[in-house]
Amino acid sequence: MRRATTKGFKRTSTLLRDRIRSAGESRGFAVTRVLTHWTEIVGEDMAGICRPVDVKYGRQGFGATLTVLTTGAQAPMLEMQKEKLRNRVNAAYGYNAIAHLRITQTAATGFAEGQAQFAPAKKKTDAPKDPEVVKEAAHVASPVGDPDLRQALARLAENVLDKNKHTKKGF
Numbered sequence: 001m002r003r004a005t006t007k008g009f010k011r012t013s014t015l016l017r018d019r020i021r022s023a024g025e026s027r028g029f030a031v032t033r034v035l036t037h038w039t040e041i042v043g044e045d046m047a048g049i050c051r052p053v054d055v056k057y058g059r060q061g062f063g064a065t066l067t068v069l070t071t072g073a074q075a076p077m078l079e080m081q082k083e084k085l086r087n088r089v090n091a092a093y094g095y096n097a098i099a100h101l102r103i104t105q106t107a108a109t110g111f112a113e114g115q116a117q118f119a120p121a122k123k124k125t126d127a128p129k130d131p132e133v134v135k136e137a138a139h140v141a142s143p144v145g146d147p148d149l150r151q152a153l154a155r156l157a158e159n160v161l162d163k164n165k166h167t168k169k170g171f
C-alpha cells in the first residue's frame with residue numbers, strides 16, 4: 001500500500017481556485033474567456049504579436065489590469081494600440097471590465113517561461129494522396145448536394161481511407 005506524502009495537505013492553488021473564480025465572476029467576467037478566445041476578441045493582427053498573461057483586480061471598485069506579453073520589437077507598436085486593445089477586450093464583456101493594460105516584453109528565445117511564440121504553428125505539408133484514395137473519397141461524398149460540405153466530407157474520407165490503407169500494410 002502506498003502512503004500519501006502530503007499528509008493531508010493540499011496545494012494552496014486548489015484551495016483558492018473556486019474563491020478566485022467566484023471573485024472574478026462577481027465582478028462580471030471570467031478570466032479564462034480572455035485566454036481561450038484571445039484571437040476572436042482582439043483579432044488575428046493583434047493576437048499574432050501578443051498574448052494575455054494575467055488579470056489582476058484592484059482593491060476597490062470595478063476594473064482590472066490585464067497584463068499582455070509581447071516581444072521587445074512589437075512593444076512600441078502595441079503601446080500605440082493599447083486603447084484599441086483594451087476597447088476590444090471590454091467589448092467582448094459588454095462593459096469596462098479592464099481598466100488598465102500593462103505590456104510586458106520578452107525575447108523570442110531565453111528562459112522557458114519567457115519564450116514568445118505568438119504566430120500559430122505552421123501546418124505540415126501533406127504528402128501527395130494516392131489517386132485511388134482521392135477517387136474513392138470523391139465517390140463516397142458525391143451524393144451530398146452542398147459543395148462545401150461535399151468537399152469537407154471528401155477530405156475526411158481521404159484521411160480515413162489513407163489511414164486504413166497504411167494500417168493494413170502494418171505501418
